[in-house]
Amino acid sequence: VKDEWTLAPVAFLAATLLAISLIDLEHYIVPNRIVAPALGASLLLYAGALGGPAEPTDLVRAVTAGLVAGLGLGVVHLVSPGGMGMGDVKLAFLLGLHLGWAGWGQVGLGFFLGFAYGSVVGVGLLITGRRGRREHIPFAPFLAGGTMTALLWGAPIIDWYRGAGS
Numbered sequence: 001v002k003d004e005w006t007l008a009p010v011a012f013l014a015a016t017l018l019a020i021s022l023i024d025l026e027h028y029i030v031p032n033r034i035v036a037p038a039l040g041a042s043l044l045l046y047a048g049a050l051g052g053p054a055e056p057t058d059l060v061r062a063v064t065a066g067l068v069a070g071l072g073l074g075v076v077h078l079v080s081p082g083g084m085g086m087g088d089v090k091l092a093f094l095l096g097l098h099l100g101w102a103g104w105g106q107v108g109l110g111f112f113l114g115f116a117y118g119s120v121v122g123v124g125l126l127i128t129g130r131r132g133r134r135e136h137i138p139f140a141p142f143l144a145g146g147t148m149t150a151l152l153w154g155a156p157i158i159d160w161y162r163g164a165g166s
Helices: 004-027 032-049 056-079 086-102 104-128 140-164
Strands: none
Touching (some): 004 086, 032 056, 056 086, 086 104, 086 140, 104 140
């Protein structure tokens, strides 16, 4: 969390992602009835942060990151429609918005971690025989986990990564 102005949007996102993750785990859907209002509320919360230390460019970056994330997962959906649902694509816009507010590094880290978490669990489920290759695994919980990791601990992780290459 960058500052006290971003605490409310991040707390709101955490609660929203908990609900979405539980629904996706049980029903294999990411409900538009949650994602769409959450997107509107998030935009309003971040617009309110413009009254604090934020700059209009922060909001532009956040919206741009949301579009990039949504389009990126949209391409994945088009290439492999059975592998990822449109709910995940729509969720990516919401996640990209929040991650983009924090910075481009957090956008990359959040989605990388989401895919990494999903891959590790997916491989584990295959190895243990709990899931077959053709069986679906809900993806929203992993995207949520990657996003929250990047929002809460992204700056030190990114600093560590950048320092590791020196």
